[in-house]
Amino acid sequence: MVITNKMPREKFPFLLLLAFTMVAFSAIITELLPAGVLPDMANDLQVRESSIGRLVSYYALGTVLTAFPATALTSGFSRKPLLITVIFGFFLSNAITALSQNYLLTVVMRVLAGGFSGVLWPLMTGYAARLVNEKNMGKAISMVMAGSTIALSVGLPIGAFLGQVIGWRGAFAGLSALIFMLIVWIAWKIPDFKADEKKINIPVKIFRMPGVPLVMTTTFTASLAVYVAYTYLSPIMVTNGIKDNAGLALGLFGMGAVPGILITARFIDTHMRSMLLSSILLGASVLFIISLAGHFYFVFYTCIVFWGISFGGLPSLLQTATINATNGLPEIGSSITVTVYNIGVFSGAFIGGLVLDYKGPDAISWTSFLLMVIVILLVVTGRRFAFPSR
Structure with a gap:
């Protein structure tokens, strides 16, 4: 596939951006799911409920720590391989969380997932901006961010429902399966872009x-x-x-x-x-x-x-x-x-x-x-x- 810096389109690339909307949705569900399955997860891992609640904070901590440095360190990379790697990181952290019998390992996976989140959001926004012409940039970003907003709004009810039906481990496993399907979708349909040299460093x-x-x-x-x-x-x-x-x-x-x-x-x-x-x-x-x-x-x-x-x-x-x-x-x-x-x-x-x-x-x-x-x-x-x- 030809690698470019921009893919000008007369037609709004709805289906391409929908993939990023779903990734954003999955990322926020990953962040909020512990709160939705809190009692069962606490009982299973034999920790206090407050400890499970802090798993959401550990995720956000990873995001805060990586957003700036990761953007600088990865800005010289081709976008598509980086994107697939980051989303695979979400898949891996959720899959290991679903299997974890140890609270400390779960904490490490939460920080890891948050770290990938710090890379993901700038990367997706850059993709959205490059997939459209300048007049549609705000609309494209809105569509990507819609996944975040919808997940944030209904993520906890969905997480709680899945936890009640199939257990908290099943909920994390199901989320991992969804993310794996998104990896296949992106690998198949999303174009690659070269890094922009002027963005290698954050001055x-x-x-x-x-x-x-x-x-x-x-x-x-x-x-x-x-x-x-x-x-x-x-x-x-x-x-x-x-x-x-x-x-x-x-x-x-x-x-x-x-x-x-x-x-x-x-x-x-x-x-x-x-x-x-x-x-x-x-x-x-x-x-x-x-x-x-x-x-x-x-x-x-x-x-x-x-x-x-x-x-x-x-x-x-x-x-x-x-x-x-x-x-x-x-x-x-x-x-x-x-x-x-x-x-x-x-x-x-x-x-x-x-x-x-x-x-x-x-x-x-x-x-x-x-x-x-x-x-x-x-x-x-x-x-x-x-x-x-x-």
Whole structure:
């Protein structure tokens, strides 16, 4: 197959990008599955449930540690062999986890999977950008990131269901089988691209580019705001007198995320700033209403749907903003987004836990709302470089 730097297409390559959407979905399910099968996994490995919960953190730790250095070290490699190697790493780590009888080995596999994730996201974003012409770049990235958003929204319910039906080991084995099929699909259909020489190193000066620091700050704060509340959805429900049915809430969140993804994909290339502002304004409004009137069932669950809508396109919007701010360097821009976003995930869960312990569950949604207000202010001030009108 001919190796090129770009594959210009008049027709949008839906099926090619769908493969990356499925890979993104599988990666996020890999990240979240321990939380979905937590009790059974803890009993089987004879550890506390909190130890299984930390497996999600170990995965994110691997992602944070590898996103920047891996992008620099692998940028000189041909894209397709690297992509297949990375996805095979996911297959291997999940397969070994399914067979593991030892908690320490499971931890190592989680960190390994997270490390491959740090390589995967910048690599997939770069692929998406090269498979289309410039005017469709945002749409292509949105389609890839849709796999992440949908998996994040419904990943835990799916993981819990599979764990109940076939056991936690069967769930990991099934995920490995899905990933293996994706490897075959990509090896068969996806073209290869040469590395771009100008991306071999990540210069420190990239962080001084106009707009990059503000986009990074916004990405971190937005991720922080979301995960302060998302991680502790169950306590929020209980304190509002809503039956603790996190599965239903996550399902409604996922239903809302789908139109959010579709709307973002439609307008991201022409109205990115407006879409981003609309997303965070809607998210802030939802959190404000939950804080005031979340004890009404209809109000609470309606807000969850609209929260999903607000979140659906957010990762794609932040990803595209970073790539634009880094002057169209997709791998570098994506590695920045992945690292900063995952630091926000860590911080959100940590700060949300502190709020829960010291202020109670009532304060969680208020904290998330105030953080979203900060995000709004950051986007408003970034009109010139970080989030220009398009």
